[in-house]
Amino acid sequence: MSSNKPIGIFDSGIGGTSIWKEIHKLLPHENTIYLADSKNAPYGQKSKEEIIALSCKNTEELLKQDCKLIVVACNTATTNAIKELREKYDVPFIGIEPAIKPAALGTETQTIGILATKGTLNSELFNKAVETFSNIKIVEQIGHNLVQLIEDGKIESEEMTKLLEKYLKPMVTANIDYLVLGCTHYPYLIPQIKKIIPEHIKIIDSGVAVAKQTQKILQKNDLLNLSDAENTQLFYTNSDAAVLKSILGFSENVFEKDF
Numbered sequence: 001m002s003s004n005k006p007i008g009i010f011d012s013g014i015g016g017t018s019i020w021k022e023i024h025k026l027l028p029h030e031n032t033i034y035l036a037d038s039k040n041a042p043y044g045q046k047s048k049e050e051i052i053a054l055s056c057k058n059t060e061e062l063l064k065q066d067c068k069l070i071v072v073a074c075n076t077a078t079t080n081a082i083k084e085l086r087e088k089y090d091v092p093f094i095g096i097e098p099a100i101k102p103a104a105l106g107t108e109t110q111t112i113g114i115l116a117t118k119g120t121l122n123s124e125l126f127n128k129a130v131e132t133f134s135n136i137k138i139v140e141q142i143g144h145n146l147v148q149l150i151e152d153g154k155i156e157s158e159e160m161t162k163l164l165e166k167y168l169k170p171m172v173t174a175n176i177d178y179l180v181l182g183c184t185h186y187p188y189l190i191p192q193i194k195k196i197i198p199e200h201i202k203i204i205d206s207g208v209a210v211a212k213q214t215q216k217i218l219q220k221n222d223l224l225n226l227s228d229a230e231n232t233q234l235f236y237t238n239s240d241a242a243v244l245k246s247i248l249g250f251s252e253n254v255f256e257k258d259f
Contacts, residue, residue, distance in 0.1 A: 040155025116182025
């Protein structure tokens with residue numbers, strides 16, 4: 001059995017396109033629909049109840065478009081709402097959590113850094129993951145205003161550089177050898193981050209792992225698209241589409257839509 005129904009992906013803005021890129025690279029035959037809820041970004045500053053409500057709204061929009069599986073391409077939405085989504089909707093969900101495990105297992109200095117939103121770092125799911133590696137020193141840093149600057153198209157701005165230096169230099173001083181990016185927006189900052197931290201510090205994000213998990217769940221549920229028909233990749237934003245087009249590097253199939 002195969003399914004040419006689309007994979008649905010949502011995030012609190014454009015950051016989850018970093019996850020979409022890895023999924024599309026691994027599963028090029030799949031149709032996808034991406035929702036950028038930029039109007040409500042960032043989720044990291046919102047209450048758990050607000051995050052659950054927004055995640056349900058996005059899920060229902062994707063289910064209206066007959067999605068066969070939904071990727072919650074947002075660390076904050078995953079850590080705060082995935083349990084409720086799985087209980088409420090009869091569709092497989094793939095969530096995203098900061099990749100603490102590979103960093104904790106790989107560290108030689110016994111110290112790792114995590115750059116994430118307030119919503120992720122304060123979540124129960126995140127704190128359970130941290131407790132698993134109590135033998136490792138974890139330097140946590142909330143990335144105040146990073147998501148908003150990315151959403152505003154200011155990735156290479158002086159303001160961004162100053163914020164990253166403020167957040168990362170104490171981690172370097174603390175002797176981290178792994179930096180975990182705990183927000184799907186942050187991979188777009190890797191070129192900037194590499195200018196600030198020493199070369200030996202390894203940067204980890206969740207993109208490849210999420211793509212592999214998506215493939216695994218599709219196979220398990222007999223939902224892989226085995227059709228040779230041309231596939232479609234659709235992108236919707238409830239804000240100005242210019243930044244989304246810029247981050248994707250193309251403008252076809254990118255639409256503004258109220259949701």
